[in-house]
Amino acid sequence: MSQQTLIIDCHGHYTTAPKALETWRSRQVAALNDPANRPRVAELVISDDELRESIETNQLRLMRERGSDLTIFSPRASFMAHHIGDFEVSSTWAAICNELCYRVSQLFPDHFIPAAMLPQSPGVDPATCIPELERCVRDYGNVGINLNPDPSGGHWTSPPLSDRAWYPIYEKMVEHNIPAMIHVSTSCNSCFHTTGAHYLNADTTAFMQCLTSDLFKDFPTLKFIIPHGGGAVPYHWGRFRGLAQELKKPLLKDHLLNNIFFDTCVYHQPGIDLLTKVIPVDNILFASEMIGAVRGIDPETGHYFDDTKRYIEASTIVVGDDRHKIYEGNARRVFPRLDAALKARGR
Amino acid sequence: MSQQTLIIDCHGHYTTAPKALETWRSRQVAALNDPANRPRVAELVISDDELRESIETNQLRLMRERGSDLTIFSPRASFMAHHIGDFEVSSTWAAICNELCYRVSQLFPDHFIPAAMLPQSPGVDPATCIPELERCVRDYGNVGINLNPDPSGGHWTSPPLSDRAWYPIYEKMVEHNIPAMIHVSTSCNSCFHTTGAHYLNADTTAFMQCLTSDLFKDFPTLKFIIPHGGGAVPYHWGRFRGLAQELKKPLLKDHLLNNIFFDTCVYHQPGIDLLTKVIPVDNILFASEMIGAVRGIDPETGHYFDDTKRYIEASTIVVGDDRHKIYEGNARRVFPRLDAALKARGR
Numbered sequence: 001m002s003q004q005t006l007i008i009d010c011h012g013h014y015t016t017a018p019k020a021l022e023t024w025r026s027r028q029v030a031a032l033n034d035p036a037n038r039p040r041v042a043e044l045v046i047s048d049d050e051l052r053e054s055i056e057t058n059q060l061r062l063m064r065e066r067g068s069d070l071t072i073f074s075p076r077a078s079f080m081a082h083h084i085g086d087f088e089v090s091s092t093w094a095a096i097c098n099e100l101c102y103r104v105s106q107l108f109p110d111h112f113i114p115a116a117m118l119p120q121s122p123g124v125d126p127a128t129c130i131p132e133l134e135r136c137v138r139d140y141g142n143v144g145i146n147l148n149p150d151p152s153g154g155h156w157t158s159p160p161l162s163d164r165a166w167y168p169i170y171e172k173m174v175e176h177n178i179p180a181m182i183h184v185s186t187s188c189n190s191c192f193h194t195t196g197a198h199y200l201n202a203d204t205t206a207f208m209q210c211l212t213s214d215l216f217k218d219f220p221t222l223k224f225i226i227p228h229g230g231g232a233v234p235y236h237w238g239r240f241r242g243l244a245q246e247l248k249k250p251l252l253k254d255h256l257l258n259n260i261f262f263d264t265c266v267y268h269q270p271g272i273d274l275l276t277k278v279i280p281v282d283n284i285l286f287a288s289e290m291i292g293a294v295r296g297i298d299p300e301t302g303h304y305f306d307d308t309k310r311y312i313e314a315s316t317i318v319v320g321d322d323r324h325k326i327y328e329g330n331a332r333r334v335f336p337r338l339d340a341a342l343k344a345r346g347r
Numbered sequence: 348m349s350q351q352t353l354i355i356d357c358h359g360h361y362t363t364a365p366k367a368l369e370t371w372r373s374r375q376v377a378a379l380n381d382p383a384n385r386p387r388v389a390e391l392v393i394s395d396d397e398l399r400e401s402i403e404t405n406q407l408r409l410m411r412e413r414g415s416d417l418t419i420f421s422p423r424a425s426f427m428a429h430h431i432g433d434f435e436v437s438s439t440w441a442a443i444c445n446e447l448c449y450r451v452s453q454l455f456p457d458h459f460i461p462a463a464m465l466p467q468s469p470g471v472d473p474a475t476c477i478p479e480l481e482r483c484v485r486d487y488g489n490v491g492i493n494l495n496p497d498p499s500g501g502h503w504t505s506p507p508l509s510d511r512a513w514y515p516i517y518e519k520m521v522e523h524n525i526p527a528m529i530h531v532s533t534s535c536n537s538c539f540h541t542t543g544a545h546y547l548n549a550d551t552t553a554f555m556q557c558l559t560s561d562l563f564k565d566f567p568t569l570k571f572i573i574p575h576g577g578g579a580v581p582y583h584w585g586r587f588r589g590l591a592q593e594l595k596k597p598l599l600k601d602h603l604l605n606n607i608f609f610d611t612c613v614y615h616q617p618g619i620d621l622l623t624k625v626i627p628v629d630n631i632l633f634a635s636e637m638i639g640a641v642r643g644i645d646p647e648t649g650h651y652f653d654d655t656k657r658y659i660e661a662s663t664i665v666v667g668d669d670r671h672k673i674y675e676g677n678a679r680r681v682f683p684r685l686d687a688a689l690k691a692r693g694r
Binding site: 149150154155156158159160189190191192193195196197200201204205208209211212228229231232234235236237238239240241242243245246266267268270271273274277278293294295296298299300305306 | 496497501502503505506507536537538539540542543544547548551552555556558559575576578579581582583584585586587588589590592593613614615616617618620621624625640641642643645646647652653
């Protein structure tokens with residue numbers, strides 16, 4: 001591995017935002033049926049010092065301890081909660097959250113680059129998200145988006161990702177050369193624990209929606225990152241290869257792997273080993289999703305569960321140039337605007 | 348491994364039933380809103396010869412080719428379709444399907460032993476399933492049941508498995524000493540492909556429902572088999588260990604592994620290797636779910652994807668007495684009525 005390899009974490013959320021953000025959101029939610037009493041955006045005041053502290057004592061501290069350089073940073077996934085309120089509520093909330101991630105990226109330009117949440121709302125045309133998407137790319141330098149395949153929060157009332165209803169988003173993604181991480185938010189269905197079931201189910205579901213469709217024939221350059229190591233997909237890679245064959249689809253490498261990528265948010269060594277053994281190295285992007293769902297120390301190793309760099313470093317499967325691809329090369333390829341931003345800074 | 352090891356496949360469905368069964372069901376479904384025109388049960392006539400042929404040319408042929416001895420045999424999972432019609436529709440259908448599996452077990456007593464589907468119906472009290480459950484145990488010698496955590500077929504409108512609504516079923520399971528395989532049926536939600544997303548999601552979901560609850564404190568001897576290798580669970584075992592820790596639950600081995608077992612329906616070698624590396628051998632039961640979702644030949648190996656015995660045989664992780672446990676010992680322990688039935692036949 002080159003000495004110069006940048007360690008790029010493609011999956012970080014602003015889970016440690018100052019308390020004022022949550023307080024504002026609580027007021028917004030409390031006034032859902034009482035628009036006149038909704039808090040104004042201007043009532044949320046968070047200083048640069050507060051932002052700095054929330055990052056320096058949390059994400060940046062851990063990035064330094066663990067040795068990662070740059071995080072693609074988006075609003076807290078579980079707080080997107082697209083199921084709450086209507087489009088206007090989601091729109092205001094998305095704008096606030098995206099601005100905060102942008103400000104973090106301006107305060108720490110060497111360490112954070114933003115990805116946007118969208119103002120999705122159940123039953124609302126995804127095309128309504130385009131103004132916020134374009135604002136984030138144009139004004140904030142966002143290099144990707146998070147796309148929620150289930151804005152209902154666990155009721156799965158939207159059409160599959162292969163449906164033409166989503167195409168306006170994909171057209172803009174292709175136009176602006178940005179990928180989407182397919183990432184749900186909080187489950188409001190009591191069957192699904194948010195981070196233990198809903199997230200992983202959504203990953204598997206999204207992959208299968210792509211597998212059964214010809215989406216990437218319509219959008220040959222569209223790129224999706226499926227987080228959390230791809231849900232159940234790599235573990236059941238034989239099943240998915242077999243299902244594709246039953247459905248008379250091409251081999252998965254031709255059918256999906258020019259467009260779908262998996263992150264390394266798998267919190268134990270055997271899982272990372274399976275992922276890296278089964279999925280081609282060109283389709284794996286380093287990520288930790290820290291500080292996220294699993295914040296504790298693994299009593300079996302003495303290290304943080306979500307310190308995924310340790311698993312890559314300990315891997316006997318990912319060696320040499322393959323590490324460079326997972327840490328940096330693939331991220332530059334999948335996020336071309338990230339690559340351009342880095343090059344503009346001489347990196 | 349002892350020469351005498353029985354190879355017990357704990358997960359087989361009657362996917363090859365004579366066409367007359369599907370025809371009858373189609374008539375039942377067509378007359379959902381016209382009860383007077385529903386077909387009578389007596390109109391379904393399938394001879395023993397037809398049953399024999401459907402088994403001998405399919406499951407039994409493959410069992411002989413692959414070298415498995417005995418299959419725990421239940422009605423076709425995707426055909427349970429509990430979301431169709433009301434309780435009476437489900438009840439009639441379950442009775443028919445369970446009787447066919449019983450007849451197969453009588454025709455091939457050395458090779459098949461039945462497990463029951465239940466006449467679940469969305470929004471209907473699970474306790475209504477008890478008469479069919481008891482009939483199958485008492486009259487048909489069933490050794491287990493399949494319990495559908497989502498009778499709505501992908502809308503997830505039932506409470507989690509930890510909810511007291513399910514307790515009447517659990518009380519009967521404990522009383523009769525039978526385990527449940529947690530197995531959904533067809534998805535009627537266009538987001539979820541049945542065998543590529545809904546099945547795996549349900550496995551993960553069920554595990555997490557147990558993890559977040561104290562169900563097994565109330566039922567210390569209750570036993571669940573989570574099929575399809577546990578969905579996403581073993582691949583994300585670190586995540587689940589970490590989530591249990593965040594939730595102040597005991598270690599998973601103490602919290603869940605006296606009660607939860609995984610089958611080996613994982614259709615490639617790296618997946619089986621991950622499963623057997625991560626999950627204690629006492630919690631793994633051999634299974635193939637053939638002839639099921641993935642019926643083709645893996646071009647990478649030249650063998651059937653669902654010939655899971657090959658992966659166990661090729662394993663360098665599962666050796667010696669551990670193979671005996673996975674093939675036979677664990678199944679006898681988890682299905683005590685199977686063990687008793689085998690012993691009664693001198694096996």
